[in-house]
Amino acid sequence: MTDTFIVTITPPTPNGDLHIGHIAGPFLGADIFTRTQRLKGAQCYMVSYSDDYQSYLTRKAMESDTDAVNLAKVNSAKIQDSLRMADIQVDHWLESYENRHFEAATQMLYESTQAQGLIEAKTCFEPYCEHCDVWGYEAFARGGCDHCGHSSDPSQCEFCAMAPNVLEMSDLQCMLCHQPVVFKPVERRMLKLPMVAQALRERLDKAPMRPTLRAWVKEAYNNGLIDWGITRPGEAGLKLYDDEAHRVHTWFMGQAGYFAALKELSEHNEQARDAYELLFRDSTRLVNFLGMDCSYSHVLAYPAQVLLNPRFQFKNAFYTNAFLKLDGVDFSTSRGHAIWARDLVSDACADSVRFYVSLVAPEEHTENFEPAAFWTWRQHIFGVLLPKLASALSSGASVVGSEGVVLSELEGSLVEQWQQSARHDQFSMKGIALVLMQMLVAIEAQLDAGKVPRNLIALFALLGEPTLPSLNKALQQQLTQTERSVFAALLNLRPAGKESTGE
Ligand SMILES: [Zn+2]
Ligand SMILES: [Zn+2]
Secondary structure (H helix, E strand, O other), X not given: OOOEEEEXXXXXXXXXXXXXXXXXXXXXXXXXXXXXXXXXXXXXEEEEEEOOOOHHXXXXXXXOOOOHHHHXXXXXXXXXXXXXXXXXXXXXXXXXXXXXXXXXXXXXXHHHHHHOOOEEEEEEEEEEEOXXXXXXXXXXXXXXXXXXXXXXXXXXXXXXXOOOOHHHOEEEXXXXXXXXXXXXXXXXXXXXXXXXXXXXXXXXXXXXXXXXXXXHHHHHHHHOOOOEEOEOOOOOOEEOOOOHHHEEOOOOOHHHHHHHHHHHHHHHOHHHOOOOHHHXXXXXXXXXXXXXXXXXXXXXXXXXXXXXXXXXXXXXXXXEEOOEEEOOEEOEOOOOEOOEHHHHHHHOOHHHHHHXXXXXXXXXXXXXXXXXXXXXXXXXXXXXXXXXXXHHHHHOOOOOEOOEOXXXXXXXXXXXXXXXXXXXXXXXXXXXXXXXXXXXXXXXXXXHOOOOOHHHHHHHHHHOOOOOHHHHHHHHHOOOHHHHHHHHHHHOOOOOOOOOOOO
16 A cells, blocks of 8 residues: 655744754755655655744734734745745645634634543633733743743743743743733633543654654653643634634644645645545554654644544654754854855755755754855765766666666665665654765765766665755666666666656
8 A cells, every 4th residue: 555644844933034954954854755755656745834823923023013914924935935946845835824724724623622621721820021011921921941941932942842831930031121021810721631641642652753752752741741721812823713712822723734734735736636635544644844842732732632533543753853053053043143045055056955954954963054064065075076976877888687686785785774764654864865975985986996886876866866856867867767667666666757746
């Protein structure tokens, strides 16, 4: 049976364009995952959307004296443009503001969760600034996280990814006037995570995830799951029944956003009519690519939303990433310490940026991007080695007959390493990139010795396609038809040249 994957990228807040840190996180990982599984014959849809109900967007609009809706539109367009430039091909991108599919999916998940008895109203004490007249649920307040002590907003800690207990946070201040906040009572709807803790744990135990996230889940359970506030009266969010008491915040709506994007995709694209229906099949895996800081919502709340609903049969997988630093320092767009994705792919090329960013991807822990190291690497690989490889390929003749090809020990081992990193349940774009580099090192040694390692070059051309799509499709064109089909059959890949968006 064909494997089916719905691949999601955490929605970026449309308060700015994408920098290289974003690309190194969920964006490139999801794209290379999708291309890799398609190469292996799977059916995939990749979706994301613009996070138009984020309270950071509201704050940015207030601070820059602009309209939040406009700001979101302009930046959503920029983000999509940057993705195209980096050759990151989202099958559907949804704009969530006043989107009927988005509202319907949110309402459906809210009501389904409520019908299971998992939602309850409760009076909470929440941070509030009396000077600025703003609630401090998220973007408008900041203090010390009660779990790890790092600076955090009261919603989800960027450092430890836990949801802070706001009453236990230290030095909580308003982000507009930097005065201490007060605590005001407000009635909120809560998602009763403790009620499903056991069943959720069993579901998560079966879901592929990286060791860092596995350890985080264990820690979250050791801390004890607690009720999670899902409405934010008086702040950013979607008013479900046109009433302030049901203003659902954006972190509750992430999964609804993915579902809505699938629904919109199935309506817009004749070839993807089954996109939404796939959620009802137990052979489908929903593969979330996310920053570690989004774990609380994606790993605990979203599976809980569908856990007791028998219609949703899909299984989960989670691929988290840590942060990328730039020259050893955190990216900061406000301090101008960032490299925009569009600038780098314009100055270099999408393939070289994709390949290098894969090599330094912060899959398990923080990694560093050094522009100087990138340019030195690029000069050698893209300026010298790859042109030499391409010209050796075009001047050499194929030695492969239709009876097949026998791989050397080295070639066999490289293929096996690629296959390990390409697995859907143990995926690593970094692992893939490291194997591709090993191939290049071996190819270079042979070329320097005056030989043309045609088998290795063919393997690089085919297995490197998800990472370097443009260059490797061009390399594949230089192989003979027999080489392409013999290698594709050997590697269990879809025949070269055949594209699919999941027929
Ligand atoms: Zn923390
Ligand atoms: Zn204030």
